[in-house]
Structure formats: C-alpha cells, structure tokens
Amino acid sequence: MKIISLLNIKGGVAKTVSTVNIAAELGNSGKRVLVLDLDPQSNSTKYLDCYSHDNASMYELLRGEDNNYIKDTEYEGVFIVPANIRLILAEPEILSDTRKARETRLKKWVKTIDGQFDYVLIDCPPALGMLTTNALAASEYVLVPIKIDKFALDGFQYLLSSIEEAREEFNENLKFLGAFITMDKATNINKEIKSELRDALGTKFFNQTIRDNVEVVKSTFDSIPLAYCNPNANAAKDYKALVREIESCLI
16 A cells, blocks of 8 residues: 655645546556645645535544445545534644644554555645654655746755655654646746756656646636546646656656
C-alpha cells in the first residue's frame, strides 16, 4: 500500500484536482485507491460528490471515534474518507488534547487498513499545521503540485525543509517523491521556471506536466473526474501520463 500526501503551502495550485484525477486514473487501471480528505475546505469530497454534514468524516476519525469512515464513490476503484465543515474544529481540538499523541492520529488509523488498498492519497490543506503534520506522519511519499506564476517558488524550499523535519521527527520512512507542474502554458516564463526546477530538483522533477485546460474547470463544476467526463481532454491525457510516471518511480 503506497501512501502519498499531495501538498503545497500555496493555494490554487490544483492540489485537489490532482488528487482526485490521479485517484480516478489509478482506479481506472484496476487499482484500489482511498482518498483521505484532510482539507477543511472539503474540495476532494465535493469533487467526488460525497459531501454530507451528517456522515462520519475525517473529523470524527481524528477524534478517535469508532466508526465506518470509508465511503464508496461512483468511480471504479475509488473510495474516500470524506471531510466536511466540522474538520475546521479538528486542529484546535487536537492541539488542546493532551491525553493522546497529536501528530500520529492519522498514522495509527491508516495502519488499521493496511493491505486493503493499493494507494492512499491524502489531500492536505495549504498550510503546515497539525492536520498536515498528521498527513506527513502517516505517509510514505510527498508529491508537490506547482502552478507557475510570479510567486511559484515562494516557500518551496521551506516546504522541502518541513518535509525533512517531519521525516526526522515523526516518520523516518517519509520521502519527497517529486514535484510536477499544473496549469502549464507554452510561455517563456513557464519554460524558464521549469528549467530552474529541473536544475534544482533533478530526477525529483516530473517530466509530465498538466496543461492548462478549460475542461478541468468544467469537471470540477460537474463533480466528475476528467477520466469520466472527458477522457480525450488534454488534461485528462496528461493525468494518465503522470500516473504512469508516478508508478514508474514507485517500482
């Protein structure tokens, strides 16, 4: 079972879009995939059309309540532990609860499902708080989506340092899997930033990028992953190729 956190401390980089579409592509290829929505915005849950105020969710899981958190989705091989608005309360509650370990609650739960899935994908919040710390403590790998803009590399080194710190403090098995570009455009600045990233990251910089594509926006509004709503879209083809590249790195 491969456990991968998708993380960037910047918002708006297509982290949730990537989590859901990577999950859908893996599911389409015959893998069993569990999405853990650890972002209080609950966008992975909404994208997979699984949002509910009432169902057991990530909030209850982090509190240690005994429940069936894993929900089916409409998509082959894809399951989710959903989030809802209550997850906003989780971080301050975890910080104030001294009765049990704060950083390893998700890790302990993930151990209970070992072997049930081929992949666990964690959609992290765009911050390095206690929720993200739980994700890093539970993961084997971190995958970083990057949108190229004026501030694309702001905080990137800090993010890499935080991954290393989590490895030293909570999870000696944690590895930086790599970074990939989302919303890619054929512009000079994109080429320049990609060249800088390739020089800085070497083999940790994925060759496959995700092209900027209006079909992605339509997909999120329809709450249907690209592989199902428009498999011929450029971004759908890119996510399929990205999944192949990810899998080749994990062999």
